[in-house]
Amino acid sequence: MAVMTDSFDPRFGEAWTMAQCAGLLPMPGVWLTIARENETVSGFALARLVADEAELLLLAVKTAAQCRGIGRILLEHFEDDALARGAMRLHLEVREGNHALSLYERAGFGLVGRRRDYYNGQKGDRYDALTLAKSPGNLR
């Protein structure tokens, strides 16, 4: 939760609460990957497999550790773990305008949809979510 609070900009309503995480983590098909540097947690990826589709639910790296490749490594782990668990398709949702978009696009994810007003911002403003997916031909 320290990484969650530190990394997500509170303006956009993308971060999850402790209760949301605690509710999801015990569910079947859910896994959490933690990035550590010198025993300090610097980032995490939360993912879920349903049937043969894996979803990247959250990806975060604490501010002080960003732009050093940890996000990309966590994304690669997500893909490898998803394939090992039997995924045939990967997908995720990201706020339009989030700089993580370039990370996902470079990893081979493509735009497949848009959810209008998906995120509730701090001041009542709403932000669209873009749905990105990566299919068999593009998997690592």
Ligand SMILES: CC(C)(COP(=O)(O)OP(=O)(O)OC[C@H]1O[C@@H](n2cnc3c(N)ncnc32)[C@H](O)[C@@H]1OP(=O)(O)O)[C@@H](O)C(=O)NCCC(=O)NCCS
């Ligand atoms: C998105 C996030 C996980 C990336 O983690 P990271 O460790 O900084 O990512 P990397 O160092 O692997 O960078 C990968 C690419 O992401 C993009 N990127 C990362 N930080 C960026 C920034 N501050 N501004 C613009 N682009 C950025 C760049 O395209 C970068 O490519 P580069 O190697 O050419 O610089 C991190 O910025 C973060 O935690 N953001 C807040 C939470 C969030 O919005 N998560 C995504 C939605 S769930």
